[in-house]
Amino acid sequence: MTMPAASKVAAASGIAELGAEALRARTSYGEGALVVCDRVVRIYSGDGIEVQALQGLDLLIDEGELVAMIGASGSGKSTLINILAGLDTPTAGRVEVAGQDLGALSARERLAYRRQQVGFVWQQTSRNLLPYLTARQNVTMPLRFSGVSARKRDKRAMELLATLGVAHCANRTPSRMSGGEQQRAAIATALANAPRLLLADEPTGELDSHTAQDVFRALQTANTELGATVLVVTHDPAVSTQVRRTVAIRDGRTSSETLQHEVADVLGHIVQQAVEYAVLDRAGRVQLPREMTEQHRMRDRVRLRSLEDHIGVWPDRSGESPSANTVGARSGNAAGGPSGNPADRPANSPSGNAPEEGGK
Ligand code: ADP
Ligand code: MG
Numbered sequence: 520m521t522m523p524a525a526s527k528v529a530a531a532s533g534i535a536e537l538g539a540e541a542l543r544a545r546t547s548y549g550e551g552a553l554v555v556c557d558r559v560v561r562i563y564s565g566d567g568i569e570v571q572a573l574q575g576l577d578l579l580i581d582e583g584e585l586v587a588m589i590g591a592s593g594s595g596k597s598t599l600i601n602i603l604a605g606l607d608t609p610t611a612g613r614v615e616v617a618g619q620d621l622g623a624l625s626a627r628e629r630l631a632y633r634r635q636q637v638g639f640v641w642q643q644t645s646r647n648l649l650p651y652l653t654a655r656q657n658v659t660m661p662l663r664f665s666g667v668s669a670r671k672r673d674k675r676a677m678e679l680l681a682t683l684g685v686a687h688c689a690n691r692t693p694s695r696m697s698g699g700e701q702q703r704a705a706i707a708t709a710l711a712n713a714p715r716l717l718l719a720d721e722p723t724g725e726l727d728s729h730t731a732q733d734v735f736r737a738l739q740t741a742n743t744e745l746g747a748t749v750l751v752v753t754h755d756p757a758v759s760t761q762v763r764r765t766v767a768i769r770d771g772r773t774s775s776e777t778l779q780h781e782v783a784d785v786l787g788h789i790v791q792q793a794v795e796y797a798v799l800d801r802a803g804r805v806q807l808p809r810e811m812t813e814q815h816r817m818r819d820r821v822r823l824r825s826l827e828d829h830i831g832v833w834p835d836r837s838g839e840s841p842s843a844n845t846v847g848a849r850s851g852n853a854a855g856g857p858s859g860n861p862a863d864r865p866a867n868s869p870s871g872n873a874p875e876e877g878g879k
Contacts, residue, residue, distance in 0.1 A: 521525060522721075523773065526541055532703030534605070537674060539878040540613065548577075548650075548801065549579045549615070552579040552580060552581050552582075552711040553577065553580055553581060553582040553584075553616065553617055553715060553716065554578065554580035554603065554615070554616050554716065554748070554750070555578075555579055555614070555616075555749050556577060556578040556579070556599070556603075556612070556613075557577060557601065557613040557614070557615075558575045558576070558577060558611070558612040558613070559573050559575070559576045559577075559599070559609045559611075559612035559613070559614055560574060560575055560609060560610045560612050561573040561578075561595070561598050561599075561602065561607070561609050561674055561771075562610045566601050567697060570597040571772055572772055573597045573598055573599060573609065573612075573771040573772075574601075574771035574772050574802060575609055575612065575626055575736065575771075575773050575800075576595070576599065576612075576640075576768070576771060576773060577768065577772075577775050577801070578798055579771060580748060580750060581748075582715065582748050583746075583748055583761070584748055584749075584763070584764060585738070585739060585740075585742040585748075585749040585751070585762050585764075586749070586750050586751070586762065586765070586766055586779050587752075587758045587759060587761075587762045587764070587765040587766070588705055588716075588751065588752045588753070588765070588766050588767075588819060589752075589753060589758075589766075589767050589768070590752075590758070590767055590768035591769070592610060594613060594768045594769055594770060594771065595770075595771040595772075596862060597719070597720055597752070598750045598770055599731050599768070599772075600639070600718050600720045600750070600801045601618060602614055602621065602644065602754060603616060603621075603637065603716070603718055603788040604633065604637055604718055604804065605624070605629050605632045605637060605855055606633075607813045608621070608622055609622060610623075614633075615721070616636060616637065616715075616716055616717070617715050619632060619636070620852060622667070629860075631811055634661065634664060634665065634712060635665070635714065635850075636714055636715055636716060637714050637715075637716045637717075637718060638708075638709030638710055638711075638714040638716070638717045638718070638744050638747070639708055639709055639717070639718045639719070639720070640709050640717070640718070640719040640722045640724060641705075641719075641720050641721075642720055642722060644693070644694070644698050644702060644705070644722040645727060647701065647702070647704075647708065647709075648693045648701060648704060648705055648708065648777050650692060650693050650694065652687065652692065653678065653690050653691055654685060654688045654689050654690075654691060654693075654696065654700075654704040655673070655677065655689040655690060657693075657705075657707075657803045658675070658676035658680065658704070658707045658708045658711050659672040659673060659675075659676045659711070660708070660710065660711075661711040661712050662675060662676070662711050662712065664703050665712055667710070667735070672687070672707060672809075673814060675711065676689075676711070677689060679707040679710055679711065680704065680707050681744075681745060682705055682707075682738065682740060682745065683703045683704075683707050683737045683741070684733070685700050685703045685707065687853060688700050690723045697730065698726050698733075699726055699730035699733050699734055700810045702722050702723070702734045702737070703733065703734060703737045706719075706722075706737050706738065706741055708732075710741055710745055710747060713745075713746075713747075713815070714747065715737070715747065715748060716747065716748050716750070717741055717742075717747040717748070717749045717750070718749075718750050718751075719738060719750070719751040719752065720752045721752050721753060721754065722734055722738070722751065722753075723735060723753065723755065724753075724754065724859060727808060728755075731736055731755065735751075735753075735758065738751055741763075746750075752866070757780075757813045758778045759793060760779075760791070761780045761795060762779070762809065763778065764776060764777070764778055764779075765777040765778075768780060769806065772798075772806070773798045774797070774798060775795055775796060775797050775798060775806075775810075775851055776795070776798060776807045777794065777795045777796070777797050778793070778794055778796065779791045779792070779793055779794075780793075780794055783866075796857075807821075807832070815834050816834055817832075817834045817870040818835075819835070820835050821834060821835060822834075823864055839876070861864055861865070
């Protein structure tokens with residue numbers, strides 16, 4: 520097959536442009552963020568069954584943020600935390616923390632990363648602290664590995680325990696501490712080496728709500744007073760009212776984010792308002808919440824139109840009622856855009872927002 524010279528040139532420059540675009544996307548996505556998850560995939564395989572725990576997950580966290588992560592059981596939260604903790608590696612995609620590519624670390628670098636850059640707190644209180652050591656000894660242990668002098672270790676441990684409200688537990692072993700106290704001592708231990716990132720996987724999952732509050736406050740203290748960037752997995756939806764940013768994960772991808780905004784109420788008082796956003800990925804994909812797609816009986820395909828200040832999404836009714844389809848067909852709307860049929864207009868939409876006559 521031959522191609523006219525001009526179109527050959529056009530095709531070549533098109534490909535060059537695509538290449539440049541891909542390179543830009545690869546190098547610039549997440550520049551300056553402390554945590555970069557770029558299309559992260561994690562597939563578990565075994566017994567002939569493949570589980571796609573993470574399916575191209577994108578997430579950026581800036582230094583200094585405290586981010587809550589919510590999601591149904593099995594949505595991939597622990598898989599992500601384990602990867603960020605340097606305990607597991609992604610099957611595909613890029614994970615960077617503080618400029619380090621976690622997929623490219625040698626065994627030695629990985630160990631240094633886990634000791635210096637990241638701290639973690641797990642749900643099971645027993646997994647966080649050594650049972651035969653006191654709280655103070657637990658906190659000094661990571662400092663000992665880092666070669667900090669005995670005097671400095673002790674000072675640091677006592678400061679951390681005091682800041683997190685568990686100085687009174689310094690000389691107790693975990694069995695003589697409550698669950699909440701154990702988790703706060705665990706946070707102190709995780710922060711011993713002043714990591715830049717603190718990861719907590721359902722740290723309040725085994726606690727009653729009152730104790731959970733104390734532990735959550737300790738995480739906030741770690742963020743505001745001790746300067747750690749915090750990512751905390753929780754199944755308590757109430758946390759989104761207490762943090763500025765909550766990321767929801769669904770089927771191995773970030774699906775929505777709730778941000779707290781400060782707005783003025785009618786009396787001029789500044790109040791917090793939570794606004795939920797859908798995540799728009801770099802390929803332009805948005806996950807429509809199932810409640811909404813079911814309510815509007817959207818399936819397989821939807822119609823889109825760019826309106827003055829937003830994009831409208833309409834269900835495809837082509838297969839349902841012959842009359843609903845005639846206007847679109849008559850106007851030769853080959854692209855499948857919204858037709859001019861009033862039956863297709865969202866009922867509660869102002870007329871200015873309704874889809875216009877398709878294909879003029
Ligand atoms: P979450 O923490 O959100 O509950 P996980 O990250 O633990 O979810 O799990 C995500 C999915 O991956 C689940 O379907 C789970 O069964 C599967 N999974 C997790 N760990 C493993 C593993 N080691 N081997 C096989 N499948 C796993
Ligand atoms: Mg989990």
